[in-house]
Structures are given as structure tokens and as C-alpha cells.
Amino acid sequence: MASESRRALPGYSEVFPEAGFNAFVGPVWRADDGAHYVFDVREVHLNGGGTLHGGMAMALADIVMGRTVRDALEGARALTISLSCDIVAPAKAGERITGRATITKRTRTIVFIAGELKVADRVILTATGIWKILGDG
Secondary structure (H helix, E strand, O other), X not given: OOOHHHOOOOOEEEOOOOOOOHHHHXXXXXXXXXXXXXXXOOHHHEOOOOOXXXXXXXXXXXXXXXXXXXXXXOOEEEEEEEEEEEEOOOOOOOOEEEEEEEEXXXXXXXXXXXXXXXXXXXXXXXXXXXXXXXXXX
């Protein structure tokens, strides 16, 4: 499924390999400084109405937030136990989404996090989540 959209972006690294579900989700790119993620909406990501499918937007939020948790845990594993999303605006094919997340609280076993997805300055999704820390990788 290699395509033009999978070409490396300068200053970014691809988040995961193109396999299984990820072949349809991605590519998702992480800024080398870890500050944000980017995702280009392709035709395969659209719903019947011609905008980004809500499930795809939520999957992208889970990726951005989950990777932010993973980075903060420095090798420990964690999994999503709760993810609440509000889709507030549509995105169309060809638009670039930027995702950011911030850990709001961390305990010994739980991480609380908030995130958002934007197209330019327009917020398209807000999310909060809870990740369970499982231990070392």
C-alpha cells in the first residue's frame, strides 16, 4: 500500500509500521521534538458524507494520547481504559490534522490525559482519557 502519502516528512518519524489496522489508519507522523503528531486525511479515511470518519478521528486521538503516555513512561507499557471524545468539526480529504496531548495527572498505576486534533487553527476533536500502567515493556 505504499503511496505518495507515505513519503517521509522532514523533521518527523512515522509512528508505526504499515501492517494490519495501521495500514488503514496511517501514516501518522510524530515531530522529532515530540511536540505534536500529524496525519493527512486520505479518501480511505472518509465516511459516506465525504468527511473524516468519526471512528478514524477517535483512533487518531487514541494514537496521539497513547504515544504521549508511552513517551512519559520511558519504557513502561500502558493501555487505554477510558477514552472520551467530542467531535466538534469535520475534516476533509487532503487536510492535515495536527494532534497534541497533555498528561493532566499521573499516579503510580494510572495516567490521566487530555488531547485535541486540529486542522490549522480549527479544533475538530477534543478528548480525555485514562491509561492503566502495566509495567516494563
